Amino acid sequence: MSHLTMIKTLNFRPLSRASALRKIVLTGMLSASVVMSGCSLLSVYKIDLPQGTAITQGQAQKLQVGMNQNQVLYILGSPAIKDTLEPKRWDYIYDYKAGTEGKRKGIANVKNASQHLVVYFDENGLVSRIEGIETLPAQ
Numbered sequence: 001m002s003h004l005t006m007i008k009t010l011n012f013r014p015l016s017r018a019s020a021l022r023k024i025v026l027t028g029m030l031s032a033s034v035v036m037s038g039c040s041l042l043s044v045y046k047i048d049l050p051q052g053t054a055i056t057q058g059q060a061q062k063l064q065v066g067m068n069q070n071q072v073l074y075i076l077g078s079p080a081i082k083d084t085l086e087p088k089r090w091d092y093i094y095d096y097k098a099g100t101e102g103k104r105k106g107i108a109n110v111k112n113a114s115q116h117l118v119v120y121f122d123e124n125g126l127v128s129r130i131e132g133i134e135t136l137p138a139q
Contacts, residue, residue: 046099048107052080052115053092060117060133067127072119079119092117 055076062075072090079090094115098107115136120129 043100048099048102049097050094051096052094053077054094054096055092055115055117055136057133057136057138060130060136063119063127063130065127065129069121069125072127076117076119088121088123090119090121092119 053076059075063072076092080093081091083089083091094110095112096102096107096110098109117130117132117136119127120131122128
């Protein structure tokens with residue numbers, strides 16, 4: 001058998017109007033979806049990013065000079081910074097970046113550790129000084 005007889009010829013059929021219209025519509029829809037993917041209406045959901053411990057002035061005002069470290073932990077929770085070089089100082093810092101939900105609710109961003117509470121302890125582990133209550137939100 002020769003090689004020429006094994007080759008099949010392809011016959012192209014003309015497209016029907018419905019088939020051609022379907023391809024044009026699909027191409028148009030795909031093009032529109034690619035163009036719309038760059039629009040802000042179809043943006044990616046972004047989560048809210050709270051970092052640190054959110055503390056209010058009311059919580060911080062419960063602290064008193066003379067309290068021990070366990071009492072401070074009970075009221076405020078764990079500090080964001082517990083420096084090994086300065087173990088008598090606990091820093092409570094809070095930052096917040098509003099994501100999709102936070103922006104919808106109108107929650108403002110908190111940047112550059114503007115909410116910063118510092119609790120100092122003496123040699124016996126008792127609170128000796130508290131700084132930064134005024135930087136915290138009232139509620």
